[in-house]
Amino acid sequence: MNIDVLVAEIGSTTTVVNAFGGLHGQQPAFLGQGQGVTTALQGDVRVGLREAMADLQQKLGLETLEYEEFLATSSAAGGLRMTVHGLVLDMTVKASREAALGAGAVIKLVTAGRLKASDLKKIERIRPNMIMIAGGLDYGERETALENAEKIRSLELPLPVIYAGNVENQEEIREIFSGSPMELYVTDNVYPRVDVLQVEPARKIIQAVFEKHIVHAQGMEHVYDLVSGSVMPTPGAVMESAKILKEVLGDVLILDVGGATTDVHSVTAGSEEINRILLAPEPEAKRTVEGDLGIYVNRMNLAERIGEETLRKELGLGFGEVEELPPVPQKPEEIALALRLTEEAVKTSLERHAGNLRNLYGESAGRKRVAEGKDLTEVKFIIGTGGALTRLPGAAYILEKIQTMGRGERLYPQKEAKVLLDRNYLLASLGVLSRHYPEAAKRLMLESIGLWNEEGVDHVSLD
Structure with missing residues (x-):
């Protein structure tokens, strides 16, 4: 049995590992699934991963578990914890929140307008994996986002910050975070014009930053000792499958x-x-x-x-x-x-x-x-x-x-x-697999939901 890719889904309580083969040809196949207990909160996610891999190996009847790639999704250790800070609740704040949720984040704090001292204390207590700053239509209000950036910069927290607000502020935002332990990422405004949501660029940045910084989450420090490729937030991977x-x-x-x-x-x-x-x-x-x-x-x-x-x-x-x-x-x-x-x-x-x-x-x-x-x-x-x-x-x-x-x-x-x-x-595992093998992942999705037959998409079931 040739296993091309293993994909782990590291959940809050259980970890599953799925095996896929035939990804380089015309017959992609789901080969089997192993399950273990998630051990991120116990300090090392590898223990639960190895347990799930051993369970998979036993179910497949293999002497050794050999594979080419190992990908993963994760919602363990609190998942992708974010705080979101915008200008107007029903406009830039809503757009920022939609971008973060669509990327797979668990939002721990949302604020509108200028940050208060109590808000900054909450951010310090939450210790998010990522902070998002927005605010102002393009070429509109500027000061709130700049002031919020200054206040967040003063926290000196070693975590990434995403700016997705008024395009006119981008140069000043870069200056504010210059020399800071907070790594800055600048992307398109999530609410550039009235009644226009533009959340996809921010979603992609959030997922890319999560993948880069996942090793800093509790118990995930050694995840790349086993995983050789992408690690996505589990909800973000499901959203990829949904699209x-x-x-x-x-x-x-x-x-x-x-x-x-x-x-x-x-x-x-x-x-x-x-x-x-x-x-x-x-x-x-x-x-x-x-x-x-x-x-x-x-x-x-x-x-x-x-x-x-x-x-x-x-x-x-x-x-x-x-x-x-x-x-x-x-x-x-x-x-x-x-x-x-x-x-x-x-x-x-x-x-x-x-x-x-x-x-x-x-x-x-x-x-x-x-x-x-x-x-x-x-x-x-x-x-x-x-x-x-x-x-x-x-x-x-x-x-x-x-x-x-x-x-x-x-x-x-x-x-x-x-x-x-x-x-x-x-669906979660296939969302991350779709980044590498889009056509195979699509077919495996349709098989899993019962809409694929020998001729391809089952159009009878679609009617």
């Missing part, structure tokens, strides 16, 4: 329910009708991360949202059983509970991700119909990935319920949208 699937299939929505968080990715421009009444622009590719909605680390948050009385009525289980739920449910009652928590995570995260319609009333104009947030009405495929939705039996039914949720004012996918599962749990 590729959008090119092939049309508008997509991907939900990733994990042990610590629930991520929602959508790639859709929305409908022309909704865009005409949208109050503020939305990016085509949008990610939201819900740090309070994980079915293991944050299981009590989900249980409290459901309510103990409801849990007892539906499952005959209370908060005590929720507390004792293991990371990998085995018993029937554990699986039933995990499914119910997963359903609540999907329902709540989608409510937060999707936009809605509402009425505005004015004395002269009367009632005006407007839209706010992300329009998902054009989504053609709803795809589930992550451990909960791909490993728990019956999880597809949870996604099918989306088609009956949010009727009326919510901008949810319509009933025609098809539900698919990332059956091999590969």
